[in-house]
Amino acid sequence: MRTRTLVISLVLFCLVIFAAAIIYYDRSQGTNEPAVVEKTPLVRDYSPVIGPEDAPVTIVEFFDPSCEGCRAMYPYVKQIMAAYPDRVRLVLRYVLFHKGSEEAVRILETAREQGVYKPVLDAVVKAQPQWHDDPNVAAAWEAAKAAGLDVEAARTGMNSSKIDDIIQQDAADVKAVGISGTPTFYVNEEKLSRLGPQELYDLVTSKIESPK
Template identity: 30%
Template sequence: MRRLAPAALALGLAATPAAAFDIGAMSEDERSMFRDEIRAYLLENPEVLMEAIDVLERRQAAEAVANDKALVSTNMESLVDDGYSHVGGNPDGDVTLIEFVDYRCGYCRKAFPELKQLIEADGDIRVIYKEFPILGEDSITSSRFAIATQLAAGEDAYAEVHDALMTLRANPTEEVLARMADDLGLDGAEIVAKMDDPEVERRIQENHALANRLQISGTPTFVLGDQMLRGYVPLASMQEIVAEVRASEG
């Protein structure tokens, strides 16, 4: 049986009206030949597959960005004004950066000094921390202690403990955390006792519910403007995104 050249096949299909080209109306022999032609063409031109995969990946990435923007828009009030999340940086800043953080997350720790550099150097970024412990009991204990600090000693104390937890190398037992707080000039025993306050658990559960609505399953996750940034973002890239957000909102 003579095979159609791939180019001739493509030209023939392009010239055939959609209504006239009905694969379902083909005979088994015609369908088999059609499949063989496609297979032969792809084997002879494998770069077509890579082009198709590239188009698919770019399309899926664009769809994911659009979906994330819609999720951020729907949940914006809970993100920026839940009534309990710590607000740092410049509270009146023109750009808001929100971080879902787990103190035992290696990438959160990697991002930590770069975020501090970004916030301090810029001077006009409001940062909101969402306690989102997902990596086991040490993560939960650390977040409970941070929230208990906020309840017992206020926002400035929370900021100090947050930074200390991000660099803590020891296992975060209650004894270790109390000692850490004492070293910061806080009352460690009082904060440990506050960890059992139902409000601590409520806040953690609220953050988990919000993360679920945003389809967040990992840390760090950032919300910057209307964008969701899933995972570690280098300082230079974060600076570029901040500039883009300012330009779009200015």
């Protein structure tokens, strides 16, 4: 009898301990505040934009001008924008993974200051096989000049603090977003999960049909 009483007491004690543990867990889960993670913007107010500023669909491309994949995708990006000229805009964020990428970005930014960003971008991307991974990017300078860049003025202004700030902020955002390869695309903040022309077109089309 005494043994039975002892067993029952032990069982009841264990149940009380278990119930107390459950109550403590539930309360602790309810009182803990979720971690707040500051979202890094995909678009900065200084970011270069091609297309209408008020377009309902925004393609953000994390873009390395020396990246062969970026060059391969660029004609398809242009085709998508040509198909939807009033509804799609392209925002470029710079990624510097290759030799010569930084100087190529400085060429592009001086071209933007001179008002010839789009033709210089087209020319530099097209000429990329001639200057890919060349730290002096000589062929990029030649292509930019042929597209209308004032090279003398560009070389004078390419190391300005303004361009330094753009490069540094983009580098920080690349790290914060977790970009490990280029090109990486976002369409209205949704990441393109599989890289390919058709996949990008389908994602853009889905956002055009339902932009919100």
